[in-house]
Amino acid sequence: MSGPSPSSTPSDFDQFYTATAKRLVAAVYAATGDLAEAEDAVQEAYARAWQRWDRLTAEGDPTPWVRTVALRLAVSSWRRARNRMRAHFRHGPPPDLPDLAPDRVALVHALRGLKPEQRTAVVLHHLLDLPIEQVARETGVSPGAVRTRLSRARKALGSHLADPEADADSEAPTPMPAPAPHPPVCHPKEVPSHG
Numbered sequence: 001m002s003g004p005s006p007s008s009t010p011s012d013f014d015q016f017y018t019a020t021a022k023r024l025v026a027a028v029y030a031a032t033g034d035l036a037e038a039e040d041a042v043q044e045a046y047a048r049a050w051q052r053w054d055r056l057t058a059e060g061d062p063t064p065w066v067r068t069v070a071l072r073l074a075v076s077s078w079r080r081a082r083n084r085m086r087a088h089f090r091h092g093p094p095p096d097l098p099d100l101a102p103d104r105v106a107l108v109h110a111l112r113g114l115k116p117e118q119r120t121a122v123v124l125h126h127l128l129d130l131p132i133e134q135v136a137r138e139t140g141v142s143p144g145a146v147r148t149r150l151s152r153a154r155k156a157l158g159s160h161l162a163d164p165e166a167d168a169d170s171e172a173p174t175p176m177p178a179p180a181p182h183p184p185v186c187h188p189k190e191v192p193s194h195g
Helices: 010-032 035-051 053-058 063-075 078-091 102-112 116-127 132-139 143-161 164-170
Strands: none
Touching: 010 035, 010 053, 010 063, 010 102, 010 116, 035 053, 035 063, 063 116, 063 132, 102 116, 102 143, 116 132, 116 143, 132 143
């Protein structure tokens, strides 16, 4: 397929892309923990959507289709993992991302600790605000399975994100010891002599 027919306009696709791309990249990034991988998967999903644009828009909202494709591309990453390892040995590790807030780093780290199906459920339900029934349709499982995944993911995230330093900070601070008092300084007064 070469793209949309004359009945749909490039501006329709452009508007769709502009309205949905940033949020989709954020969702896939949250699911994978790798911004470059998320951007690549989302770009590929939009390219595939462009090729099927007439059919997707005729069926209704193309957002779920694009999101599902992007997540599947990102999650099935065994080949990319192999390529990353090869690149790592050739070029060394990638540079750290600058200016990431500590809470964002902690969240991405915690999400990486989840099983892929739990991470996908969390991203779709909590970050994209999709109802459980739609998450079930997009992931191909029952609503009960989605609820179970979400419950287990929340429990795991809770233990990952618990910050023992925050608990210590919430306790009353230990007062600083008062400095030792200096002995009074005696200045001899001139005492008038009385003769």
